[in-house]
Amino acid sequence: MSTIGVFSTTGTTILLFCFFTSGEAACTFPSDLTGTWLLSEPSLPTKTFTSSQVSPFTVTYASSTYSNLVFECHINSGNFYVMKTATPIQILTVDFDIFFCWSLSRQSSNKFLYYASTDEDSAAGGDRVEILPTTTSVTNYTAICDTTTFSNGDFRVMIKQGTASSERITCPDSMLATGTYTMTDSSGTDYCTGGASNLDGCSASGTLTANYTACSTKIFSSAGGQAYCMYQEDFSSTNSSNTHYVSMFNTDSSVDSSATHFFTCVVVYSDPNNASIYMSTHPNYCFNTSYQNATYMSQTGGYTIDWTASSEYTDTPNV
Numbered sequence: 424m425s426t427i428g429v430f431s432t433t434g435t436t437i438l439l440f441c442f443f444t445s446g447e448a449a450c451t452f453p454s455d456l457t458g459t460w461l462l463s464e465p466s467l468p469t470k471t472f473t474s475s476q477v478s479p480f481t482v483t484y485a486s487s488t489y490s491n492l493v494f495e496c497h498i499n500s501g502n503f504y505v506m507k508t509a510t511p512i513q514i515l516t517v518d519f520d521i522f523f524c525w526s527l528s529r530q531s532s533n534k535f536l537y538y539a540s541t542d543e544d545s546a547a548g549g550d551r552v553e554i555l556p557t558t559t560s561v562t563n564y565t566a567i568c569d570t571t572t573f574s575n576g577d578f579r580v581m582i583k584q585g586t587a588s589s590e591r592i593t594c595p596d597s598m599l600a601t602g603t604y605t606m607t608d609s610s611g612t613d614y615c616t617g618g619a620s621n622l623d624g625c626s627a628s629g630t631l632t633a634n635y636t637a638c639s640t641k642i643f644s645s646a647g648g649q650a651y652c653m654y655q656e657d658f659s660s661t662n663s664s665n666t667h668y669v670s671m672f673n674t675d676s677s678v679d680s681s682a683t684h685f686f687t688c689v690v691v692y693s694d695p696n697n698a699s700i701y702m703s704t705h706p707n708y709c710f711n712t713s714y715q716n717a718t719y720m721s722q723t724g725g726y727t728i729d730w731t732a733s734s735e736y737t738d739t740p741n742v
């Protein structure tokens with residue numbers, strides 16, 4: 424970097440010059456974000472934030488994989504944060520920057536929701552990124568933030584590492600039950616041949632605990648079979664009462680982002696007339712009603728679960 428004062432007659436010119444060549448971030452994140460967070464991401468779900476950078480990310484573009492990418496805050500407008508690679512990537516000797524946009528919504532100092540706002544890029548394997556030559560200057564967040572209004576269920580959750588137990592919420596009423604469940608994948612394969620396993624939402628607050636006696640696959644992407652309710656939204660935009668989107672957090676001490684994940688999104692519906700509770704689950708995030716509801720799951724990696732309560736918590740007696 425040039426010595427200040429040599430090339431310029433004014434401090435302002437020097438500051439701009441330094442700003443664009445040193446790659447210093449143009450904005451900062453909310454101060455609560457500084458630290459290590461666990462995210463609803465299919466890969467690399469553990470991210471470290473500094474005041475203006477977040478890492479690591481991997482992006483695959485046109486068959487090349489770019490790893491250990493560091494992104495910096497480039498534009499902040501309201502809840503929207505445009506992120507840009509701190510160091511450009513090279514594609515056939517040309518420098519490119521990768522951009523993406525998240526809308527951040529603070530729940531507490533240890534819990535944020537984030538919404539992926541950038542459209543999917545098929546050349547980047549469907550990742551929600553935009554890849555532009557470094558000669559293109561991005562000065563308006565609307566160039567990268569494609570979606571600015573979100574629907575129920577579009578949320579993703581991040582929590583600060585080590586705070587899951589204290590950040591858990593009371594699960595929706597429909598999950599305050601204990602009984603047996605069976606589990607089926609999107610192609611109809613039954614994973615509980617020969618019976619049902621136990622699922623308990625009553626014994627511990629904000630917690631569902633399964634045992635795997637009869638079911639051969641992991642519920643809530645958890646090896647130990649236990650998950651906390653971390654966040655919930657109702658499904659009212661779809662006119663379906665007694666239905667909620669719930670983000671569950673797996674209490675395993677680590678995850679492999681293949682069979683196990685930190686977060687699982689659940690759509691749950693409890694039949695008001697009897698003991699049937701229906702859930703569909705997908706690692707990390709849910710899909711809109713074209714692809715998923717409490718009784719229907721079309722996506723690979725997702726399951727539907729039939730849970731029959733033997734006892735249920737009721738706060739409004741039927742009289």
Ligand SMILES: *[C@@H]1O[C@H](CO)[C@@H](O)[C@H](O)[C@H]1NC(C)=O
Binds near residue numbers: 563564565
């Ligand atoms: C950003 O772009 C939008 C639409 O493309 C435009 O309405 C808005 O005025 C722009 N904002 C700035 C600060 O240039």
Ligand SMILES: *[C@@H]1O[C@H](CO)[C@@H](O)[C@H](O)[C@H]1NC(C)=O
Binds near residue numbers: 602603619621634636
């Ligand atoms: C697991 O669930 C089954 C089915 O409800 C039950 O028979 C069994 O006792 C449970 N095992 C444990 C260890 O809780």
Ligand SMILES: *[C@@H]1O[C@H](CO)[C@@H](O)[C@H](O)[C@H]1NC(C)=O
Binds near residue numbers: 662
């Ligand atoms: C959805 O809710 C609206 C407004 O309450 C109502 O007019 C409509 O009939 C409902 N549709 C269904 C399918 O229940």
Ligand SMILES: *[C@@H]1O[C@H](CO)[C@@H](O)[C@H](O)[C@H]1NC(C)=O
Binds near residue numbers: 696731
């Ligand atoms: C509850 O009622 C639904 C129909 O409304 C039925 O499909 C389901 O089998 C019933 N569940 C139980 C446990 O009786």
Ligand SMILES: *[C@@H]1O[C@H](CO)[C@@H](O)[C@H](O)[C@H]1NC(C)=O
Binds near residue numbers: 711712713
């Ligand atoms: C669900 O998402 C798909 C693709 O993003 C879209 O085409 C479809 O209209 C959406 N359906 C609903 C009910 O929002």
Ligand SMILES: *[C@@H]1O[C@H](CO)[C@@H](O)[C@H](O)[C@H]1NC(C)=O
Binds near residue numbers: 715717718719
């Ligand atoms: C769930 O989706 C399936 C398939 O689209 C549909 O048949 C069913 O009616 C939906 N259920 C609810 C409660 O919307």
